[in-house]
Amino acid sequence: MRLHPLAADGLIAAALTTVAVLLGTEAVAQGWPALDSLAWTLVALLTLPLVLRTRAPVAVCLAVHACWAAYVTLDYWPVVGSFGPMLAVYTVASLRPTRTAAACAALLAGVWIYAGLRSDAGAMASVAGQAVGFPLVLWRFGYVARRTGELTLRLRAEQADRARREVAEERVRIARELHDVVAHHIAVINVQAGLARFVFHSDARTARDALDTIEGASGEALAELRRMLGLLRADGVQGADGAPAPGLDQLDEMVTRVRTGGVGVRLRVTGAPRPLPPGVQLCVYRVVQEALTNVLKHAPGADAAVELAYRAGEVTVSVTDDGPPEGQDPVTPAERGGHGLIGMRERAKLYGGTIAVGPRSEGGFGVRLTLPTPVQAARRGDIVRE
Numbered sequence: 402m403r404l405h406p407l408a409a410d411g412l413i414a415a416a417l418t419t420v421a422v423l424l425g426t427e428a429v430a431q432g433w434p435a436l437d438s439l440a441w442t443l444v445a446l447l448t449l450p451l452v453l454r455t456r457a458p459v460a461v462c463l464a465v466h467a468c469w470a471a472y473v474t475l476d477y478w479p480v481v482g483s484f485g486p487m488l489a490v491y492t493v494a495s496l497r498p499t500r501t502a503a504a505c506a507a508l509l510a511g512v513w514i515y516a517g518l519r520s521d522a523g524a525m526a527s528v529a530g531q532a533v534g535f536p537l538v539l540w541r542f543g544y545v546a547r548r549t550g551e552l553t554l555r556l557r558a559e560q561a562d563r564a565r566r567e568v569a570e571e572r573v574r575i576a577r578e579l580h581d582v583v584a585h586h587i588a589v590i591n592v593q594a595g596l597a598r599f600v601f602h603s604d605a606r607t608a609r610d611a612l613d614t615i616e617g618a619s620g621e622a623l624a625e626l627r628r629m630l631g632l633l634r635a636d637g638v639q640g641a642d643g644a645p646a647p648g649l650d651q652l653d654e655m656v657t658r659v660r661t662g663g664v665g666v667r668l669r670v671t672g673a674p675r676p677l678p679p680g681v682q683l684c685v686y687r688v689v690q691e692a693l694t695n696v697l698k699h700a701p702g703a704d705a706a707v708e709l710a711y712r713a714g715e716v717t718v719s720v721t722d723d724g725p726p727e728g729q730d731p732v733t734p735a736e737r738g739g740h741g742l743i744g745m746r747e748r749a750k751l752y753g754g755t756i757a758v759g760p761r762s763e764g765g766f767g768v769r770l771t772l773p774t775p776v777q778a779a780r781r782g783d784i785v786r787e
Contacts, residue, residue, distance in 0.1 A: 433478035462489035479516035494543020506536035586622035648682035672711030692720035724765035
């Protein structure tokens with residue numbers, strides 16, 4: 402349970418007042434005059450203002466020292482009124498700059514020496530040591546508390562800034578996911594819709610197949626959108642419906658879907674397939690998806706090849722095409738990649754891999770992604786079999 406600062410200061414002031422009252426009742430036993438109503442009033446003025454010590458530390462410090470000096474001047478036992486000024490000096494040191502704290506510590510030392518002179522001049526060596534030692538200790542403790550508070554505030558600010566950056570990075574990641582999903586499926590739907598419209602009256606079967614493909618692509622796109630948007634509402638790597646992220650086992654479905662869009666795609670897997678981390682699988686899947694989407698959009702009618710290779714300590718995937726048909730203007734790398742090219746490079750960098758994107762010397766366009774695989778996987782038999 403956390404107390405309000407004013408309530409906490411009130412409890413501290415009440416505790417110091419209680420201690421002062423208990424000491425005041427022993428004044429006669431210590432050889433000092435009994436405390437009268439004036440003395441008790443000064444004791445109250447020495448401790449009760451501490452309720453406001455965090456709101457006006459310097460003013461409270463000056464007020465309690467003035468009351469303590471008056472209390473000492475009336476020849477009452479100085480120890481009874483010493484606790485309030487000491488706490489006031491600590492408070493100033495913990496909340497105000499060093500110069501202000503040093504001045505208040507010097508004030509405490511001056512009143513302390515004055516009390517020693519009024520009570521017992523023969524013990525001035527001990528009084529002088531206390532007048533130097535106590536203010537220094539209180540100032541040091543207050544300074545450490547102030548620095549700790551400043552560092553705590555700085556740490557909280559850095560944590561809040563880090564949280565904002567993480568949120569921004571997560572939004573960028575989700576935006577990239579949305580781009581990949583929407584771009585791929587819309588490209589397939591666009592091609593199939595054009596085909597269906599072209600053969601609607603002449604070839605009903607082909608038109609029906611195209612509409613079936615549109616239905617499947619749109620359904621898959623909606624499912625992935627629900628999964629990714631679910632990440633905004635639930636913890637973990639799965640969506641609200643628990644659907645896992647796409648992986649390498651779904652490459653065949655993607656290739657089949659793109660093939661129905663008029664692109665001849667061949668999928669070849671070399672090496673010994675093995676389980677890979679979900680993040681690595683998703684990275685490979687999205688890069689292949691973006692590369693085939695670019696083929697659909699910028700080189701319709703071209704033939705493409707997807708090759709997935711499991712190698713020693715790494716996995717490599719390449720997507721190549723032989724370019725647009727004759728008579729069609731070639732597309733530059735910047736036009737073909739766009740934001741998707743940037744997204745592919747970011748994915749490769751995220752998982753410590755490399756990616757090469759650009760036109761091929763023999764014609765067409767190519768994307769080659771290489772990602773490192775965990776060392777444990779390599780030790781289990783990461784051998785190339787081609």
